[in-house]
Amino acid sequence: IAGITQAPTSQILAAGRRMTLRCTQDMRHNAMYWYRQDLGLGLRLIHYSNTAGTTGKGEVPDGYSVSRANTDDFPLTLASAVPSQTSVYFCASRPEGGQANTEAFFGQGTRLTVV
Amino acid sequence: TQLLEQSPQFLSIQEGENLTVYCNSSSVFSSLQWYRQEPGEGPVLLVTVVTGGEVKKLKRLTFQFGDARKDSSLHITAAQPGDTGLYLCAGDSWGKLQFGAGTQVVVTP
Numbered sequence: 001i002a003g004i005t006q007a008p009t010s011q012i013l014a015a016g017r018r019m020t021l022r023c024t025q026d027m028r029h030n031a032m033y034w035y036r037q038d039l040g041l042g043l044r045l046i047h048y049s050n051t052a053g054t055t056g057k058g059e060v061p062d063g064y065s066v067s068r069a070n071t072d073d074f075p076l077t078l079a080s081a082v083p084s085q086t087s088v089y090f091c092a093s094r095p096e097g098g099q100a101n102t103e104a105f106f107g108q109g110t111r112l113t114v115v
Numbered sequence: 116t117q118l119l120e121q122s123p124q125f126l127s128i129q130e131g132e133n134l135t136v137y138c139n140s141s142s143v144f145s146s147l148q149w150y151r152q153e154p155g156e157g158p159v160l161l162v163t164v165v166t167g168g169e170v171k172k173l174k175r176l177t178f179q180f181g182d183a184r185k186d187s188s189l190h191i192t193a194a195q196p197g198d199t200g201l202y203l204c205a206g207d208s209w210g211k212l213q214f215g216a217g218t219q220v221v222v223t224p
Contacts, residue, residue, distance in 0.1 A: 033212055040124065042203060042216035043158070050210050058211055090157050097210045101146045101165055104205070104212055106157025 003027070006091050006107035013081050013114050021076040021110050023091035031097030032074040033104070034058075034066060036087040043090065049074055050097030081114045088112075118142060119204055119215035127221045131193050136218045138204035139186045145207065147187045149178055152201040152217070161189075194222045 004025040013019050025032065030051045035043040035058075045058030049068040063085060065077045074093075078085055088111050094104040122137045138147065146165040150158035162171050164180035164187060171178045175198075177190040191198055203217045 031212075035214070040216065042121075043214040045211055045213055048211055056211070059213065092157070092212070094212070097212075101148075101163045103160045103163075104148075104150075104158075106159075109155075109157060 004091060004093055004105050004107045006089075006110050008110060009108065010111040011113070013078075013112060015082055015114055016080050019078045019081055019112070021078075021089055021091075021112070023074045023076070023107060024072050025074075025091075025093045025105070026072065027093060027095075027105065028071060029093035029095050029105075030071065031094050032068065033092045034064070034074070034076045035090045035092065036060065036085075037090060037109075038087050046076065046089075048097070081112075083114045086112060086114045118208055118213050119206055121202075121204060121215035121218050123218060124216065125219045125221075127223070128194055130195055130222055130224050132222075134191050134194055134220065136189045136202050136220070137186070138188070138215055140206065141185065142206075142208065143184050145184070147180060147184075148205045149187070149189055150203045150205060150214075152203060158201075158203055158214075191220075194220075196222050196224055198222050 007022045033048045034046040047066040049055045052071045091107045092104045094102045148163045149161045152158040167184045168182045169180045175192045201217045204215045
């Protein structure tokens with residue numbers, strides 16, 4: 001089934017370690033997004049990419065980096081994890097960025113705990 | 116401060132009752148979307164409203180886009196336990212798809 005896949009599904013990480021969350025979509029969508037979801041705060045945008053080769057900062061980009069080498073993959077890296085990065089991370093994609101009437105499709109999420 | 120403010124944060128009602136969830140912003144949007152999220156899953160699109168003053172119905176759910184395109188509401192008639200979930204509004208801001216904090220709706224039998 002076509003869609004968007006995240007890995008791992010969950011992870012416990014020691015503070016100070018480096019971690020990359022993977023996101024792959026097979027829908028040939030141009031726009032991809034990373035969000036974190038914390039209780040009471042909804043989905044907050046970390047980074048986004050409206051097309052391969054370009055990325056932009058969202059609401060809460062500090063401590064995270066992304067790359068978009070091709071259309072399908074959009075990895076999120078925590079260079080040196082801290083406990084405040086404990087959260088559920090969602091990757092999403094949609095056909096085009098900046099077109100508010102297109103549907104965004106989400107992965108199943110990665111539950112990350114930094115200890 | 117989030118771009119999109121949702122209220123209330125939490126709503127608990129009995130089956131058969133009606134409820135309304137609000138999404139407000141100081142910014143004008145070309146359109147707004149509503150998503151529903153269930154535990155352990157990613158959000159799923161319910162509807163997109165595009166025209167100011169537009170009303171869309173999806174079975175027992177009615178969505179309205181404000182005339183000034185700064186706000187939207189979701190009304191559920193005769194709620195059922197299957198309506199339980201986190202309801203999120205979303206809008207585009209300079210190419211970024213941003214969400215409100217969500218309204219957790221719990222419908223008890």
